[in-house]
Amino acid sequence: MESREISSGLLMRLLTLLLYKINKTPCLRRLRKHPGRIFLVSSKLCIKATAFTTLAEANTMRFVAQNTSIPVPRVYCSFKHKGRVYILMERVQGQDLSQNWSQRSEESKARILAQLKAMVAELRSIPPPGDVGVANVDGGPIFDQRLPDKSFWGPFTTIQEFHRELRRGLELADGEEAFPGLRELIEFHNGPWEGPVFTHGDLAVSIS
Structure with a gap:
C-alpha cells in the first residue's frame, strides 16, 4: 500500500x-x-x-x-x-543521552532504561490490523539499512515469509546435507510464531 x-x-x-x-x-x-x-x-x-x-x-x-x-x-x-x-x-528539545551517559549515576541510568522499556512495551501493545503481516504502518515495505543487499523489504504476509526472504529462499529437503546449524536456523525461522507487533527495531544512541 x-x-x-x-x-x-x-x-x-x-x-x-x-x-x-x-x-x-x-x-x-x-x-x-x-x-x-x-x-x-x-x-x-x-x-x-x-x-x-x-x-x-x-x-x-x-x-x-x-x-x-x-x-x-x-x-x-x-x-x-x-x-x-x-x-x-x-523540533523537540532535549539532550542526547550519548553526551553524558557515562557521567550519569546508576540510579539515573536505571530510570532512563525503565522509561525506554515502558515505551517499547507500549509500542508493542498496539493491536495490529488483522490483515497486516510484516510491513510498515501503511502496509508497505519495511526499511532497515542493516539488512543485507537492500534497505526496503516486503511487505510480507507472514513472519515465515519474511524469514524465508532473509535466507534468500533457501530450503532443505529431508536428509539433505547442510552447514552446521543451518537446519536448526530454518526450523527456528519456520516457527511457530505469534502475530507480528508494532515495534521499533533501531533505537539509536542519540535518543534525547
Missing part, C-alpha cells in the same frame, strides 16, 4: 521547500551547532529530507501519537517532491 502525504497543500509545500533551501546554504550549514541529517529551522521546527526519508516515517510518527502516550514530534506536513520526501515537523 502506498503511503499518503500529510497536509501537503501548495502553501505548506512551498514553505517547506523554501525553508529547506535556505537552511541548506553553505553559510547556514557552517553555523549550525548540530550538523546532521535533520535541518533545525528554528527552536520549534525542523525538516528531515534525506535520501532515505519516506512518507511512511511521517505516518508512523502520527500513528504513534494517536495510539500511545509516547512523546513524538508533531508532523506538520509531509510530501514527495522530485524524488525526495520532505517532512516538516516539531
